Structure formats: C-alpha cells, structure tokens
Amino acid sequence: MASQPIITVSSLTKYYGDFKALDSVSFAVGKGWVYGYLGPNGAGKTTTIRTMLGLLKPDQGEIQIASINPAKDPVQALQSLGYASELPTLQTFFTGEQLLDFMGKMFGLATQARKEKIKQLLDLVGLEEWGDKKIGKYSKGMVQRLSLALALVNDPMVLIMDEPTIGMDPEATAHFRNLFTTLSKQGKTIFISSHLLDEVQRICTHVGMINRGRMVFDGPITQVLETFTQQWVIEAELKKVTKTMISALKKLDYVQDVKSEENKLRIELKEKKDLRGEISSEIFKHKGVLLSLNLHQITLEDAYLRALKGGQ
Amino acid sequence: MNAFQRIAIIVGYEWRRAIAKKKFLVLLILALALQVGLFALFYYFFTNPPPGFTVIGPSLEEVKAMMWLVGVLGPQSLFIPLIAIVIAGGSMSEEYERGTADILLSKPITKIEYMTGKFLGGLSLLGFVIALTTTLGATLAYGLFGPQESIQFVPVIYLVLLYANMLFFSMAFMFSEVFRRTTLSILAAIGILVASLFIDGILSTMYFISGGEQLYLEVSKWLPNWSVSNLPSFVASELITAPESPFVSMPGGDIQLAAAIIAVYTITSILIAALKLVKSDVTKRTS
Ligand SMILES: Nc1ncnc2c1ncn2[C@@H]1O[C@H](COP(=O)(O)OP(=O)(O)OP(=O)(O)O)[C@@H](O)[C@H]1O
Ligand SMILES: [Mg+2]
Numbered sequence: 001m002a003s004q005p006i007i008t009v010s011s012l013t014k015y016y017g018d019f020k021a022l023d024s025v026s027f028a029v030g031k032g033w034v035y036g037y038l039g040p041n042g043a044g045k046t047t048t049i050r051t052m053l054g055l056l057k058p059d060q061g062e063i064q065i066a067s068i069n070p071a072k073d074p075v076q077a078l079q080s081l082g083y084a085s086e087l088p089t090l091q092t093f094f095t096g097e098q099l100l101d102f103m104g105k106m107f108g109l110a111t112q113a114r115k116e117k118i119k120q121l122l123d124l125v126g127l128e129e130w131g132d133k134k135i136g137k138y139s140k141g142m143v144q145r146l147s148l149a150l151a152l153v154n155d156p157m158v159l160i161m162d163e164p165t166i167g168m169d170p171e172a173t174a175h176f177r178n179l180f181t182t183l184s185k186q187g188k189t190i191f192i193s194s195h196l197l198d199e200v201q202r203i204c205t206h207v208g209m210i211n212r213g214r215m216v217f218d219g220p221i222t223q224v225l226e227t228f229t230q231q232w233v234i235e236a237e238l239k240k241v242t243k244t245m246i247s248a249l250k251k252l253d254y255v256q257d258v259k260s261e262e263n264k265l266r267i268e269l270k271e272k273k274d275l276r277g278e279i280s281s282e283i284f285k286h287k288g289v290l291l292s293l294n295l296h297q298i299t300l301e302d303a304y305l306r307a308l309k310g311g312q
Numbered sequence: 313m314n315a316f317q318r319i320a321i322i323v324g325y326e327w328r329r330a331i332a333k334k335k336f337l338v339l340l341i342l343a344l345a346l347q348v349g350l351f352a353l354f355y356y357f358f359t360n361p362p363p364g365f366t367v368i369g370p371s372l373e374e375v376k377a378m379m380w381l382v383g384v385l386g387p388q389s390l391f392i393p394l395i396a397i398v399i400a401g402g403s404m405s406e407e408y409e410r411g412t413a414d415i416l417l418s419k420p421i422t423k424i425e426y427m428t429g430k431f432l433g434g435l436s437l438l439g440f441v442i443a444l445t446t447t448l449g450a451t452l453a454y455g456l457f458g459p460q461e462s463i464q465f466v467p468v469i470y471l472v473l474l475y476a477n478m479l480f481f482s483m484a485f486m487f488s489e490v491f492r493r494t495t496l497s498i499l500a501a502i503g504i505l506v507a508s509l510f511i512d513g514i515l516s517t518m519y520f521i522s523g524g525e526q527l528y529l530e531v532s533k534w535l536p537n538w539s540v541s542n543l544p545s546f547v548a549s550e551l552i553t554a555p556e557s558p559f560v561s562m563p564g565g566d567i568q569l570a571a572a573i574i575a576v577y578t579i580t581s582i583l584i585a586a587l588k589l590v591k592s593d594v595t596k597r598t599s
Contacts, residue, residue, distance in 0.1 A: 050414070050594070050596075055414060055418060055593065055594040056594065074417075074420055078419060081418075083418045089412060089414075090415065091415075093333055094328070094332065098328070103419070106421065107419070
C-alpha cells in the first residue's frame with residue numbers, strides 16, 4: 001500500500017455472549033478507495049461496521065480511523081466520518097430538515113452553513129419536497145435517502161455505509177451508485193457493505209469478503225476475479241452444430257475441452273485470454289453460422305460464491 | 313467545539329424531543345390541571361365551610377395567607393416525583409428502543425458527554441415543569457385567597473424542590489440506561505416510590521405502636537421518599553418563622569441529613585448509569 005491506510009482493522013474479535021460473531025478480522029482501507037464489504041446474511045458485516053464506529057466493544061483487536069481509535073476518542077475520529085446504518089431508524093418526530101440541522105450542529109456547522117447544506121443535501125437525495133415533513137411519514141426508501149443525506153452532512157472524508165441502497169427502487173439505486181462514484185472521484189474513501197454484487201463490481205476498487213465471522217478475501221477487485229478464475233470459457237450459439245466442427249475445435253492447442261448441448265457450444269480455454277476471434281474463424285471454416293459468441297469471464301458473483309465455499 | 317457545546321446540543325435535543333412528543337405535553341397539562349383542581353377544592357372548602365367546622369390552631373384567615381405553600385409543596389409528595397420518573401425513565405431507553413442511539417453515538421461526541429446532555433436536558437425539563445406548577449400555585453393562591461405572606465421565599469423553595477426531585481429522576485434515569493426499556497424503567501422507579509411510601513407507613517405505625525421506638529424513625533429516613541417529600545417542607549419551616557405561619561407548630565427536620573441522603577442516591581444512580589453506558593455495547597433495537 002502506497003500511503004497510510006485511512007481505516008485499519010486488526011485482528012478484530014467480537015462475541016455476543018458465547019457466540020463468536022467476528023474471528024480475528026483484519027483489513028485496511030487506503031485513501032480514495034471504494035471498499036466493498038461482502039458476505040452472506042449473518043456473516044458479521046454489520047458487527048464489523050458497528051465495532052469500527054465504537055458502538056460495539058471489541059473483545060480483541062484494534063480499530064483505527066485516520067490513526068485514531070474511535071472508541072477512545074470519538075470526537076477526533078468521527079469528526080470527518082459519515083455513517084449510514086443498515087435499515088436506518090431515525091427520529092420520526094423530527095422533520096427531515098430538523099434532523100439534518102441537528103446533525104449539522106453535532107459536527108459544529110454554523111447556522112448559515114447548515115441552512116445551505118440542508119437544501120443542497122435534500123436536493124441531492126431527491127427529498128426537496130419532503131424536507132418539512134415529519135420523518136414518521138416517510139416511506140422506507142425515503143428514510144434511506146435521508147439517512148444518506150445525514151451521512152454527508154459534515155462533508156466527510158470517510159463514508160461508511162451498511163447496505164445503503166437496499167430497499168430503494170432501481171432508479172434510486174442507479175442514482176446513488178452514480179453519487180458514490182462521484183464522491184469517490186472527489187477523493188473520499190468509501191466503505192460499503194452490500195449484497196448487490198454487480199453493484200459492487202461496478203463501483204468498488206477493493207473487496208473484502210467475510211463468512212461466518214472470518215475474512216475469506218481481501219484485495220483489489222481485479223485480484224478477486226483473477227484469484228477465483230480457474231478458467232475462461234467461450235459460449236457460442238450456432239444455427240447448427242456438427243461433429244466435425246467439435247472435433248476440429250478440440251484439436252486447437254489453446255482449447256481444453258468442448259461440450260455441446262443442442263446448438264450451443266461451451267469451449268473451455270487453456271489460457272486466460274480473449275480468443276473469440278480465433279474461435280469464430282474456426283467455426284466459420286466449418287460452415288458454421290454463429291448466432292452469438294460470448295467470452296464468459298468470471299463475475300464477482302462466481303468469485304464470491306467460490307470464496308465462500310473455500311472459507312467454510 | 314468543546315465538551316460544553318456538545319453537551320448543550322444534546323440538552324437542546326432533549327427539549328425538542330420532549331416538545332415533539334405528545335407525552336410530555338399531556339403530563340404538563342395534567343400537572344397544571346391538578347394544581348387548578350387542588351385550589352378549586354380548597355377555595356370551595358373555604359367559601360363554603362362545612363357546618364360545625366372549626367379550625368384547630370391557626371385561624372382560617374391566617375392559613376389563607378400561606379396558601380401559596382399548599383400550591384408549591386402540594387404536588388411534591390407524589391405528583392412531581394412521578395413526572396420526574398416519566399421524563400427520566402425514557403431518556404436513555406427510548407433511543408435504544410427506537411434504534412436512534414446508533415445515529416447519535418456515531419457522531420463526534422463521547423458517551424459521557426451524551427449522557428450528561430441527556431441528564432441535564434431531562435432535569436431542565438423537570439425544572440421547567442416544577443417552575444410552572446410553582447408559579448401557578450403561587451398565582452392561584454394570590455388570586456383566590458388574597459395577599460400572601462413570605463412569598464419571597466418561592467425561588468429558594470423552587471430550587472430545593474428541584475434538588476429533592478433529582479433522587480427519583482436519577483433513579484429512573486439509571487433504570488432507563490440499565491434496562492434500556494422505557495416501560496420497565498418507569499415501572500421499576502414507580503415501584504420503588506410506592507414501596508417506599510408503603511414501608512414508610514408501616515414504620516411510622518410501628519413507631520407509634522412501640523411507643524416511640526427511635527429505630528423505626530431512623531430506618532425510615534433512609535427510604536428514598538422520606539428525604540424527597542420532607543426536604544422542601546423542612547426548608548420552608550426553617551425560612552418562614554412568622555408567628556402566623558402554620559409551620560410554627562410544625563417541627564423542622566434535619567435538613568442536612570435529608571440533603572445528604574438525596575445526594576447519595578443521586579450520585580450512586582448516575583455512576584451506575586455511566587458505568588453501564590461506557591462498559592456495554594450500544595444496543596441496536598430493543599423493542
Ligand atoms: N445483538 C446481538 N446479539 C446476539 N447475536 C447477534 C447480535 N447481533 C448480531 N448477532 C449475530 O451475529 C452474527 C452477525 O450478524 P451481523 O448483523 O453482523 O451480520 P451481517 O453480515 O450484517 O448480516 P446481514 O447481511 O443479514 O445484514 C449473526 O449470526 C447474528 O445472528
Ligand atoms: Mg448487516
């Protein structure tokens with residue numbers, strides 16, 4: 001890692017009674033990263049995040065945010081941090097504006113600065129018409145939007161979000177995905193736990209995977225795909241598949257194996273290389289008519305599922 | 313921002329929370345209605361004394377001039393402690409029950425500052441309620457029974473009332489943090505208040521039956537209600553020594569002991585609450 005990490009979690013262990021929810025979890029997040037924290041239900045994501053913020057007491061291990069332990073000195077450590085909790089529950093008796101204003105106060109924002117910030121944030125999350133309504137009247141997705149606005153009230157350097165887009169409609173999900181990308185471009189460090197793997201794949205630079213309280217992967221997203229890809233596969237759909245075509249393909253020295261099913265071919269490659277050109281000309285030689293040809297690269301989802309298997 | 317500013321923000325939050333919630337308003341209105349009801353009753357009694365009614369001791373006229381004391385001290389034995397319990401009993405627990413503790417404690421503030429803000433916020437609310445009942449009591453006394461004697465002591469007695477009520481306030485506050493459930497905390501504190509009144513009753517009966525066995529009195533002093541309900545009247549009888557005062561005949565009590573007992577209960581409760589808050593996890597949602 002080139003620079004000093006912004007978030008460091010080292011050998012974190014947390015028990016709930018006798019139940020070990022985190023088992024020596026370690027990772028580090030560098031400045032400007034978008035770190036996707038993945039894991040199945042009950043893996044320990046929320047537990048990790050709430051311990052990182054000092055809300056839970058770790059049984060072992062240490063947390064540092066910008067070199068400060070938030071449990072020991074929350075005033076310093078949390079001043080430039082934004083947090084959006086999982087399924088946020090907010091003060092329903094306040095209006096959106098009142099709650100934003102109050103949170104602005106907690107970060108020491110002056111009256112005028114708060115006023116501007118509130119307007120700007122309500123616009124940003126698409127709640128401009130709801131600012132003066134009681135939060136108790138908001139829908140689930142609206143609460144989630146407000147919670148994200150609250151997380152941004154202090155213009156944080158580090159943003160920690162626990163499944164921020166769960167329960168949002170597709171339009172809002174896309175909107176916030178873009179927002180996270182924009183924030184990351186502004187140099188903010190983003191830590192996001194999620195189940196939405198394609199979303200993580202689109203926005204994250206780094207990935208951590210946890211299963212049953214143990215880290216099963218931690219590294220750059222490119223490396224996840226690399227690590228868990230055993231083989232690249234080309235899937236071809238033809239008008240008609242012939243036996244000679246299959247045996248010719250099998251003879252190619254970069255092809256491992258060819259499987260066919262009706263008019264579809266699954267060509268397993270020996271190398272991790274895009275060989276679609278070569279394959280299509282070979283098919284063409286045998287008078288095959290190609291309907292489609294896809295290089296099936298491993299998705300984060302495949303990698304994730306494999307990582308979980310390995311971790312169990 | 314310094315610690316005082318952060319605490320002040322939480323105090324403000326407690327006020328806005330209380331105002332936004334109907335529960336507090338209902339209590340306030342109830343307190344004021346009770347005060348008015350009490351005076352209406354007295355007024356009726358004074359203007360239509362039952363036939364054959366004679367006042368022993370001070371005359372009716374003399375009592376009239378001290379009616380403000382009834383308004384100021386009247387609600388103290390039960391009603392004000394109840395309000396204190398209701399305010400403090402939800403102070404910490406409601407944030408856990410509604411799941412809002414997370415969003416507050418993930419901000420740049422220490423747990424102790426947060427708790428101090430909550431405590432002072434609730435206490436100042438209680439102070440406001442007592443100020444209202446006290447003012448209303450004194451005003452009604454003046455309006456219904458004419459000029460009042462020694463009324464200049466109202467501010468001092470007000471402060472003593474606030475101090476005395478810290479006992480049940482802190483106790484309910486402690487339960488609120490320890491149990492993290494509002495209903496349970498309020499019931500526990502009310503239970504202690506009622507049990508304390510009950511045991512007090514038994515002990516004074518024993519005192520009379522036994523023909524003045526001092527031990528019973530000594531023990532009863534350590535019950536939480538003794539100091540709370542007596543300190544304000546001890547102070548009042550100490551201050552008001554006018555010959556026409558109905559308190560002339562009333563024996564004063566050990567002000568220092570009562571004040572010390574209140575301090576012991578209050579400080580212990582605050583310490584337990586702080587210890588629990590600092591040592592344990594922030595609970596996500598308990599309801
Ligand atoms: N307060 C608690 N008391 C006891 N066990 C708990 C508590 N909170 C969480 N757990 C347990 O700890 C484990 C991890 O929970 P956690 O909420 O961290 O999972 P998660 O990865 O966030 O899951 P999800 O994707 O469902 O949000 C689970 O098995 C859960 O049952
Ligand atoms: Mg979770």
